[in-house]
Amino acid sequence: MTEENFLLSRVKRFVGSLAHCRLLGVTVVSAEPNSLCLELPYSEAIVGNPDTGVIHGGAITTLMDTACGSVVICALEDFELCPTLDLRVDYMRPARPGEPVQARAHLFRQTQSILFARCEAVQGERTVAHCSATFMRIGKDASPKAYRDYITSGTAMENS
């Protein structure tokens, strides 16, 4: 339980540090070792078809990219920024207008250099999209210590 809370805080700080996720209002629902759940609220700003009110696939891509990128934090002991190598999204059906979309991501394989994640975007029991993503490990020294300390323990970043 304590570990879950500590992962949840890390993921919340990480997602909160991404300007575009703040704009879309992405929140962290849960985080545990190797998996997590994020939520994208419905808003007019992400509508792709003004005639139907259906949100644009790109917003779902952003949600799933963030979910897969953040689940990395739930799998590694130290925080490292891991650039996305590739991402593939299969759209099962349009998201229902007016309802939030949740992304449940799972890290299913990690090696010294690569991380493999999968993610499902859902509205309740209804699957909206599936995603599979690969991340590259560039080492924790590739990101500044102040940022790492902020994500891992919440210490203020002096230089920003």
Place this chain on the structure above:
Amino acid sequence: MSTLQHVITEALESGDYSDLINRIPYARTLGVECHRFGDDVIFSLPARESNLGNPILPAVHGGVIGGFMELSAVLYLMMAQPGPELPRIVDFSIDYLRAGLHKDTFVACELTRQGNRVANVIVHAWQSSRQKPIALARAHFLMNGQRPVESK
């Protein structure tokens, strides 16, 4: 004819796509612009704080680059194959080749194959030079109201 399709028809006739883009809220949120050079179209995403992901580099959120490319592919298809409905995306696959830095991003699309039901589009994204792509993507679309069969 949907109201959006009416705007598409007008955009095709006038060659001015700003009204069309302004009608799509997600395109406004990202700040997508469309530039036409003869029959060629280049989409641009001017640098914008609210599109950033990694605050350290800083870099454009990978999802924003993906969303921008996806949206560009839809707009490109509507221009290439005007129809009564918006093309519906089936799948989208993106390779990130370089960090998208906090500056303007450009996109060009290529219609690889247009079948009766499905279209395949390749999307190139770059910043400083087209010879140095930051991402490559491909997407499949169902055209003109074709719907996936819903099985329960």
